[in-house]
Amino acid sequence: MLRVTIWNEYHHEQKDPIVKKLYPEGIHGQLASFLKEDFEVRTAVLSDDECGLTEEVLKNTDVLIWWGHVRHDAVPDRIVERVCNAVVSGMGLIALHSAHHSKIFKRLMGTPCNLGWREDGDLLRNWVCDPSHPIAKGIDRFFDVEHEETYCEPFSIPEPMETVFIGWYEGGECFRTGVTFKRGNGKIFYFQPGHETYPTYYNKYVQLVIKNAVNWAAPILRSDNILECPHIQKTDY
Amino acid sequence: MLRVTIWNEYHHEQKDPIVKKLYPEGIHGQLASFLKEDFEVRTAVLSDDECGLTEEVLKNTDVLIWWGHVRHDAVPDRIVERVCNAVVSGMGLIALHSAHHSKIFKRLMGTPCNLGWREDGDLLRNWVCDPSHPIAKGIDRFFDVEHEETYCEPFSIPEPMETVFIGWYEGGECFRTGVTFKRGNGKIFYFQPGHETYPTYYNKYVQLVIKNAVNWAAPILRSDNILECPHIQKTDY
């Protein structure tokens, strides 16, 4: 059974009554509630010792899910380093919504990961670009998220390995809402839906996509060899 | 000065009064009218001898622009072969709108190039994914086409080399409207706008993008070597 760690900065849910009402157990709690049907789930939050992301935890995590928004800078650089090493060694990473600006995602991308944004609760319609991608399994041509924060292009990421979804917003914007990358041994999925003031993580399609993404991002090879630059010897042939 | 050949099946303009009125000189004529400001332009149509695409014409073409819709099958396979050889040897190709289904584009892609479509004259808003791409030069965050046929995902092309534009349609769809590929020495740009019943090729942004695309698709190397599979000799080192 795949081992998933859900990380959340867990800020809005404690400060903002609307968010608290939507996610009484935190966004991580809601994510855990449906992921535990299929996976072995643990959660970690910013206020935990070591952000809840010790070497031990990471070693025992197949896929890490990340949600953060206004406290990105509070994650210490040494934790970021540790997580990035885990990813390049093979741990999967799913960056949700405003995690586009997390230190971890930006560092793995090598770009600012900026975008345009507008918060009007627009309908978001996610269109499937590749119906045969494992992450789109069970989705027909598109799926809707009734209300979402609008993100729009240009999204300053490197050209993705695969464009799984592109999204249409009611008010006139569009955005690459589901894209994959590989960094070292690790697979990465960025997925746009999940603004804290909307009940996005109760949407059954969003839940399906995240479950699919966990299965897709599971390590093929988990190895620290990639962190070394070996001096090799000449082989006779 | 770059040499551009504009190919058009030239069917609707002769059969349909609405299209005739919009494009009295043919779609190729309208494309030529603004391209000749910057390039040496020639046109060719389906009814021309050899479809207007002799070896001589192709040899003297830096970038070929293709518009076709309902007469794709009327282009003989040997012409398709000739054009594909020119592209892989280095000639640029710009496939416009319904040319997604031309024999030439499908053959260079290796996929069916299918998509969903709807003809309601929706507003199309093209968002720039990569502002530094030569094809997006002079475009701000987006540009609009007032009325366009709607195309939607999934668009069964191989993952593009670069996604330059993605498009938003008023009625709820989105689509990768500007994408690049390379096949052999040749650069290829697919660009969605251009349904025959709308005045799309009078839109100044559409014109700018097509001009940019010609400059981008110009050959770096034009060489038939790529059509050979050479028997090499062992080199001493």
Next chain:
Amino acid sequence: MLRVTIWNEYHHEQKDPIVKKLYPEGIHGQLASFLKEDFEVRTAVLSDDECGLTEEVLKNTDVLIWWGHVRHDAVPDRIVERVCNAVVSGMGLIALHSAHHSKIFKRLMGTPCNLGWREDGDLLRNWVCDPSHPIAKGIDRFFDVEHEETYCEPFSIPEPMETVFIGWYEGGECFRTGVTFKRGNGKIFYFQPGHETYPTYYNKYVQLVIKNAVNWAAPILRSDNILECPHIQKTDY
């Protein structure tokens, strides 16, 4: 259990005593001998009715393996069309060695797939570019093929989705020996080793890679929808 069909032109083994001795049951027979340990295997050859590739056979094939060399042109275009439709619908394809020039591979690539070649029985050392790719599972930094036909760059394929192996030849050449592509729903792996006059398909690493590739290329989604270009209706939102 995945269903594998191995296709072979089966020419050299019947004409050339050296090849006959190496592969008394045909190259397809040797491939079958180790693949049947893990998969449900069937074989088909050029002289079979319909080349052994009826709609029924393809419908019941998860992954097709292709070996051809001097009889590429003998495969009728309608069979090629049928196989390509199966691939874009989701069937996996593994093109071995000289299948770089098969009609099927060239058509799915959209390029001539040319390369340089030299037949001196050089040692080929395949280096792993991505140790975490499922196709490289169980391979360390490299694996050797004692004698192989030399292929060299430029190899006129489109930029691969993933470069799994690059190969070094004793005499001074190198080549991208293991590369992946996706066309529609179908996954494609090209693998260089396998000249008919060397015992390449007895090499345990080559066997491992081919088994890995079958597992990797297995369909995620098998659907004919991709062969249609649907007229959609405006959805209310």
Next chain:
Amino acid sequence: MLRVTIWNEYHHEQKDPIVKKLYPEGIHGQLASFLKEDFEVRTAVLSDDECGLTEEVLKNTDVLIWWGHVRHDAVPDRIVERVCNAVVSGMGLIALHSAHHSKIFKRLMGTPCNLGWREDGDLLRNWVCDPSHPIAKGIDRFFDVEHEETYCEPFSIPEPMETVFIGWYEGGECFRTGVTFKRGNGKIFYFQPGHETYPTYYNKYVQLVIKNAVNWAAPILRSDNILECPHIQKTDY
């Protein structure tokens, strides 16, 4: 005229008599000597104030060339940040040889950029994968570097945008020796040749490739907009 800044840690040339003899003006001096034929060239070294890379210098640099080996850590993080911002804003970057481990290159890649290495002065033969790439202009099928440090796969970079060269080493290794990336508006070329104890930068093919790379990496768009994450307003359509 394109403005090139050549950065060098300038260490070995001052410490090691062999390197000093090979490059009496420093590696940067030798690079400058042939680049100034075609470009406006300036040089900067680690010991310069601000590493010679002030905002002013970067603003006036179209393409930055980077050579470093044993003093990567001596480049302060704020300088790295500054250079990375310049690259994503549009400045080109050419990372030479051991710059695969520079802070700047690793940060733009998001991976460890490790590889295997061996220092035996092997012949390196660089094969052209894409003869029509601007960086390969003027190179035939391959070019040799008589003696070079051997680098070998796996090279833990993200899948390149384009594989321009792959290299063959006399002793049995191969490596992707010339690869391109895009990060934000900036184009990046990594090029393997250039170990300090060999006269690599006197090789006319190496010089040609570096000149080609400068032309290729020149900014299309230089804009700080990419460093912002704009709050957009709903547009009426």
